[in-house]
Amino acid sequence: VTGCWSTGEPAAAARIAGVDLVVPNAEKHLLAEKIRTAFGEGGEGDAAPDLPYLPVSVGSTRALVKVEDGCNMRCAFCIIPATRGRQQSRPLEAVVAEVRALAEAGFAEIVLTGVQISAWRDPAGRRLVDLVRAVLAECAVPRLRLTSIAPWDLDERLLALWDDRRLCRHLHLSLQSGATATLRRMRRPYTAASYGRLLERVRAAIPGVGITTDVIAGFPGESEGDFAASLAFVAAAHFAKVHAFPFSPREGTEAAGLPGQVSPEIKKERMARLLAAAAEGELAFHRSLLGSRATVLWERPRGGLGHGLTDNYLRVFSEAATGMAGRLSDAELVALAPGGVQGTPILSRI
Ligand code: SF4
Secondary structure, rough: OOOHHHOOOHOOOHOOOOOOEEEEEEHHHHHHHHHHHHHHHOOOOOOOOOOOOOOEEEEEOOEEOOEOOOOOOOOOOOOOHHHEEEEEEOHHHHHHHHHHHHHHHOEEEEEOOOOOOOOOOOOOOOEHHHHHHHHHOOOOOEEEOOOOOOOOOOHHHHHHHHHHOOOEEEEEEEEOOHHHHHHHHOOOOOOHHHHHHHHHHHHOOOOOOEEEEEEEEOOOOOOOHHHHHHHHHHHHOOEEEEEEEEEOOOOOOHHHHOOOOOOHHHHHHHHEEEEEEEEEEEEEEEHHHOOOEEEEEEEEEEEEEEEEEEOOEEEEEHHHHHHOOOOOEEEEEEEOOOOOOEEEOHHHHO
């Protein structure tokens, strides 16, 4: 196993039944070598390429390309700086080469991932905007999706790149709380108001953009008033998706030792309200897209139902799309459906 938890708790990870090897995040790039050392050569064809980051494919439709790792921030609840170390960026040329190869291999969508891709930079002073521009200019990728952008680190020059329709109208801007008092205790360097202004700028620059986010309920010291403010923010923001979590103390983080820990009962009750507000906002986002057309990247069907994502992070379901995994097609968005909308593929446009 590898990842943040096992890096922070290697002994506990090693005790889990079935775990033979624990590889810390800092040594993940040596994964293939470590497996060979621990278990011997597995025969011809088992060698992984010697890449600093291994590309990950999701089904046959989408491939993830990691552009950076680590973090120099110190959010009070987060273990990542301790487990992944200081922020590091991959060279621009390596990212471009990998995206080009994956696009040539037939992936319809490439996702640039990292802890916070807005932190990407290189010794030549280039920033994420330069990386994305280079990928779009040099790779015949049908769709390019960006992942987590720090709300305090959105380079406004990036917003001009959405003239290129291959760039998905989707940004993940992690909110964590809609109450400024809680954000301060979390050591997040923005306020609820400045985040709200950021949403306005992004929505003005990228019409139809889907914004996804993360929100924690029951952070230490969160009063009922703080939580109500956070809830109201989430309800009004109409996020495309809210990843909601009850606060869970991670050993070694500042938040684990903060006074004012919220009881499990209150966290549970706040989570239920947060999930309800998130669902209402998501529904409003889905409803706003009904009657329009969108391009869907269809995935492997589930339970006899075809489904896929639009560029702006709307899940579309269709019985007529069961044989279309890995393909892009336009679809009419005709009705609300649980978790998204029902769509009708426009077959002539495939
Ligand atoms: S929450 Fe994000 S920005 Fe904050 S320390 Fe963790 S990885 Fe860094």
